[in-house]
Amino acid sequence: MIEFMSSLSPLVQTIIATLFTWGMTALGAALVFSTKNVNQKLMDGMLGFAGGVMIAASFWSLLAPALSMAESGPLPAWMPSAIGFMLGGIFLWSADNVLPHLNPNMPPTEAEGVNPQKRKRSTLLVLAITMHNIPEGLAVGVAFGSVATGNPEASIAGAVALAIGMGIQNFPEGTAVSMPLRRDGMSRAKSFYYGQLSGAVEPIAAIVGVLAVTVMEPLLPYALSFAAGAMIFVVAEEVIPGSQENGNKDLASMWLMIGFTIMMILDVALG
Template identity: 75%
Template sequence: MLNHFMELSPLTQTIIATLFTWGMTAIGAALVFAAKAFHQKLMDSMLGFAGGVMIAASFWSLLSPALEMAQEDDVAAWIPAAIGFMLGGIFFVGIDKLIPHLHPTSQVADAEGYQPTNRKRSTLMVLAITLHNIPEGLAVGVAFGAVAADLSSASVTAAVTLGLGIGIQNLPEGVAVAMPLRRDGMSRRKSFFYGQLSGMVEPIAAVIGVLAVTAIEPLLPYALSFAAGAMIFVVAEEVIPGSQEEGNKDLASMSLMIGFTVMMILDVALG
């Protein structure tokens, strides 16, 4: 099956990979049909795990290949990586200030970003997870774009591993939207719908990423680093604080380390 997948075009590979990551978000959201509630410790550990996966993916699947690619250019290898990484963080600072969103465990009064008065809690929470998923989808698209450029440091296996890791950490993100909505009194069907909806942006962001880097190959080291910077910003600003704000700091921190270790093993062993 993998051999057949490798024969597909990079764009098709990207779409398939991000449909999988979207599907994992939907599976997480679907747990709202099977459970009345999730224990807070379980929620926090799942978010911590997701953060660990994102951190590991940011280095092994994005920054490290960017540094290897940049060595082939005339400039110092760290320059594209540093510029792209910081631009990714700066860009999402702006997005964070602009788009209204709400952490799943927070009250509407604590929502961030531009705040028109008619925003609903459900909309704000979906926007929060959607913000998480933009850099994840972009990362997958850029990874497959690197393969399309036939660069020695890129491989389909590594790109698939990145998609697998992001898919794994998308499951708790689906739960993190659907369960709080259910606790707020929303029906199970609507809670599931909004939970999976947050993952819809990943295929869109991925297609933009793969088309951009295949059209302008010199952008690749910057694009990979940009995606890494965006993911690290999301982890530092949203995921880690969200996993620890209920007091389960040690549990969330150890879960983060487990997530990091799992993604590291996947990337090194398979990539």
Template identity: 70%
Template sequence: MLEYFIGLHPVIQALIGTLFTWGMTALGAAIVFTTKNPNQRFLDSMMGLAAGVMIAASFWSLLAPAIEMGEGGSLPSWVPAATGFLLGGLFLMVVDKLMPHLHPNLSVEKAEGIHPEKKRRSTLMVLAITLHNIPEGLAVGVAFGAAAASFPSASLMGAIALAIGIGIQNFPEGVAVSMPLRQTGMSRKRSFMYGQFSGMVEPIAAMAGAAAVLFIQPLLPYALSFAAGAMIFVVAEEVIPGSQENGNSDLASLSLMFGFAIMMILDVALG
């Protein structure tokens, strides 16, 4: 099975990898069929876990390879990584200001973006998680494209490890959309559909990322660090605050460290 996967085009590899991450989003959203009121400590610990995975993935799978790829160039090795990293964060900040969206567990009055009052609560929540899933899909796609480009610091197993890590952290994201919708009275089926829908953007972003780096290889270190910067912005702006706003800060912090360790082990062991 692995030999067959290795022989596939990197864009197809990225598609398969993010179909897995989308599936994990759907699995999290499916929790809505088992309960209407999940344990808040469980939700906060899962969000902390997601934050740890994303932070570790940003460095081990994206920034570190970007720095290595920058060595030997006309610019100092840190320039592409730092430039892409900051641009990724700025890009997400701009999109965050423009796209109407609502973070889970907040009232509609606290929706962000342009004219959010014209959107339904369910649509705003799905848009919020969809916005956060774009850099995750992009990161997976760029990782598979980098492996195909035969850069010494990038490997297929490292890209697979990143997809696994992103999949792990997508589980609580699916829960974070479907459960609040269920608590507002929406049917279980519709809550699930909205929850898993937020992960559909990842395969699209992944294929675009993989294709881009194959055609424009000099941009690869910038693309890797761009994805890292976008992910860190999401962690700092939404995931960590959301995991600690219900009084479970110690549990969420320990879960973050556990998630970081999981992703670090995956990347080092497989990459």
């Protein structure tokens, strides 16, 4: 697979990788065709796992390469990473306060953003997961773009590992949208449609990322760190609290550690 991906252009690599991550979102949403409910412990464990994958990817696939790349620049190596990381968090914080959305398993009264009461529950749920997927898609695009620049700190295997990790953690996100809609009485087909729709933004964000860094290579450490900061904000603000709010704290925490370990192994072994 690595050899096949290496033979393609960075843009095609990115599109293939994010079609996979989108497909994993759809696969998670497809559970709605076989059941109306998912065991809450299983759901909380999957969310914890997703959080672990995102934390590991933020460091091993994004921040660590960004720090290494910045060592040859005119600024202290920590500065581009620190600036990009904080900007990523600020971007997601701003989006969280503006974009109307409803996190899975939350009552409609706790919807956030501007005028959320004017939106349907299905729209609010899709927008919530879409917000999560923007930094994930951006991270994959930037990873493949960094390989295209010829940077020695980047590798096609590492970019593929990141895409695999993002795809794995997208599975519970698709489920987290489709299942609540099915429980609300929506048809299986519509519940699946809205569940997979939240992953459609990843190819778009990834294309923006790969084009940006291939055109403006000096931005690479900032772009990698930006994606990392945005993902860490999502994990801290929504994924971890969401996995523990039903009382399964130990279970969710252990699955977070498992997710972190698997993503670390993927990145180190393949990258």
